[in-house]
Amino acid sequence: MKLTVIGTGYVGLVSGVCFSDLGNEVVCVDKLSEKIELLQQGEVPIYEPGLKELIQKNTEAGRLSFTTDLSEAVQHADIIILAVGTPSLANGEADLTYILGAAQEIALSIKGPKIIMTKSTVPVGTNEKIENQFKQLSVHPVAVASVPEFLREGSAVRDTMNPDRIVVGTESEAARQRIEELHRPLTDQILFTDVRSAEMIKYASNAFLATKISFINEIANICEKVGADVTMVAEGMGYDKRIGSSFLKAGIGYGGSCFPKDTQALIQIAGHVDYEFKLLKSVVEVNRDQRYNVIRKLETILDDLSGKSIAVWGLAFKPETDDVRDSPAFEIIASLLHCGASVKAYDPIATPNFRKLLDHSKVEYCSSAQEAAQNADALCVLTEWSEFRAVSPAMIQAWLRRPNLIDGRNMYSEEELANTELIYYSVGRPNMNNGVKEQTPQLSF
Numbered sequence: 531m532k533l534t535v536i537g538t539g540y541v542g543l544v545s546g547v548c549f550s551d552l553g554n555e556v557v558c559v560d561k562l563s564e565k566i567e568l569l570q571q572g573e574v575p576i577y578e579p580g581l582k583e584l585i586q587k588n589t590e591a592g593r594l595s596f597t598t599d600l601s602e603a604v605q606h607a608d609i610i611i612l613a614v615g616t617p618s619l620a621n622g623e624a625d626l627t628y629i630l631g632a633a634q635e636i637a638l639s640i641k642g643p644k645i646i647m648t649k650s651t652v653p654v655g656t657n658e659k660i661e662n663q664f665k666q667l668s669v670h671p672v673a674v675a676s677v678p679e680f681l682r683e684g685s686a687v688r689d690t691m692n693p694d695r696i697v698v699g700t701e702s703e704a705a706r707q708r709i710e711e712l713h714r715p716l717t718d719q720i721l722f723t724d725v726r727s728a729e730m731i732k733y734a735s736n737a738f739l740a741t742k743i744s745f746i747n748e749i750a751n752i753c754e755k756v757g758a759d760v761t762m763v764a765e766g767m768g769y770d771k772r773i774g775s776s777f778l779k780a781g782i783g784y785g786g787s788c789f790p791k792d793t794q795a796l797i798q799i800a801g802h803v804d805y806e807f808k809l810l811k812s813v814v815e816v817n818r819d820q821r822y823n824v825i826r827k828l829e830t831i832l833d834d835l836s837g838k839s840i841a842v843w844g845l846a847f848k849p850e851t852d853d854v855r856d857s858p859a860f861e862i863i864a865s866l867l868h869c870g871a872s873v874k875a876y877d878p879i880a881t882p883n884f885r886k887l888l889d890h891s892k893v894e895y896c897s898s899a900q901e902a903a904q905n906a907d908a909l910c911v912l913t914e915w916s917e918f919r920a921v922s923p924a925m926i927q928a929w930l931r932r933p934n935l936i937d938g939r940n941m942y943s944e945e946e947l948a949n950t951e952l953i954y955y956s957v958g959r960p961n962m963n964n965g966v967k968e969q970t971p972q973l974s975f
């Protein structure tokens with residue numbers, strides 16, 4: 531099949547590359563010439579495991595190419611995939627400038643019938659707007675389909691090649707058949723819906739996963755007060771197939787380019803039809819507060835943070851990505867600076883992107899985990915990179931000036947801490963002091 535993908539971000543690039551690997555002829559378009567030049571040279575503008583190898587393989591096979599020329603590229607394809615960004619506006623609504631802008635450019639360029647397949651996450655009703663734009667601007671018939679994307683950053687290639695399901699929302703029988711044909715090699719689990727339901731499935735899925743995370747984070751906060759261990763609680767809950775074990779890891783709250791923006795957008799979508807989504811508003815509020823527990827725990831240990839040197843391990847919003855959009859590390863470091871602390875930060879991959887967000891005289895970006903931890907008054911672990919898991923708590927203690935470890939991702943076990951003198955605070959688990967668990971709090975009822 532001949533495909534043109536508009537937007538070479540995490541979704542457009544990975545989808546385009548994976549579709550080419552299935553034998554389709556794919557042209558990827560972006561308006562950022564520096565991105566396209568990198569891709570034409572075989573370089574990858576984002577960090578995503580396995581992507582570079584697939585780009586090289588499929589470019590060499592002549593199935594994959596990159597261009598900034600949208601109007602030329604759309605002639606090539608029968609299916610045009612929209613994968614441009616839909617970031618948040620100040621009020622939380624999705625900004626449709628890029629998606630409607632791209633649709634307009636396509637409408638003004640096409641010279642024949644096309645299938646427009648929207649992979650971007652868009653509010654209910656957006657694909658109808660896109661269809662109307664085509665009707666107004668072009669004489670050529672288009673069939674519009676909402677095919678939302680569910681890949682995760684850090685495992686985007688694997689997720690794309692092994693999707694749990696493909697959702698296809700379209701009113702067009704021709705589009706339905708072609709899109710089914712395109713996805714059949716990936717899965718048999720293809721759900722056909724109307725357009726609005728497909729758009730809603732994407733937001734509902736992200737909102738539900740975000741709800742699971744805020745739920746377990748609140749359980750963790752209660753566990754800390756009653757002396758229970760949230761990792762055991764989550765394990766015990768997860769064996770129940772109705773609950774499931776995934777997305778029950780307590781931590782510093784969700785970040786990234788999707789959950790924060792998509793939860794806000796769904797609250798707005800509901801608001802536009804006079805529905806107050808109370809549950810989701812709480813999910814967002816819990817998430818916003820959860821990251822500040824790191825600061826509260828530091829203050830409990832160190833009292834005043836002013837003048838203290840705090841090491842931070844992990845700047846990306848999750849491991850295996852260089853994406854720092856809405857990373858909890860940003861607000862945590864900003865709070866540390868606000869409290870008068872200085873910060874020594876390290877991330878295996880994401881430092882260059884994070885530095886663009888926060889270039890501050892009191893933040894020193896280090897080139898190793900040891901350099902960041904050396905002589906600090908406390909270490910905060912904010913991203914669970916395997917590189918950090920490989921460092922023993924005894925080693926961490928040796929590097930630090932004062933033996934304080936705040937583990938925002940529950941990386942280290944009681945056994946590993948037993949032989950150290952660390953003061954250790956994690957999330958929803960008992961604190962440890964000198965290798966010994968703190969006493970279980972007395973319950974007064």
Ligand SMILES: NC(=O)c1ccc[n+]([C@@H]2O[C@H](COP(=O)([O-])OP(=O)(O)OC[C@H]3O[C@@H](n4cnc5c(N)ncnc54)[C@H](O)[C@@H]3O)[C@@H](O)[C@H]2O)c1
Pocket residue numbers: 536537538539540541542559560561562565600613614615616628631632635649650651652679680681682683787788
């Ligand atoms: N990042 C994810 O993990 C993920 C997963 C599922 C769904 N989504 C959704 O997919 C969409 C894309 O997300 P992303 O993270 O890949 O975005 P991104 O910001 O990484 O990339 C978008 C790209 O589109 C390009 N672009 C914008 N307008 C263009 C135009 N008119 N012509 C050509 N290129 C244009 C931009 O230059 C940019 O490179 C969003 O709606 C997002 O919510 C993202």
Ligand SMILES: O=c1ccn([C@@H]2O[C@H](COP(=O)(O)OP(=O)(O)O[C@H]3O[C@H](CO)[C@@H](O)[C@H](O)[C@H]3O)[C@@H](O)[C@H]2O)c(=O)[nH]1
Pocket residue numbers: 651679680681682683684736739743776777778779780781782783784785786787788789792847848
């Ligand atoms: O048990 C968990 C699972 C995740 N997280 C956090 O949640 C955030 C998001 O993680 P994840 O979902 O793995 O990454 P994303 O790449 O943001 O993927 C989400 O957002 C994408 C964009 O919409 C969707 O396509 C994916 O299905 C959806 O998982 C990260 O900050 C994680 O640290 C937790 O705190 N606890």
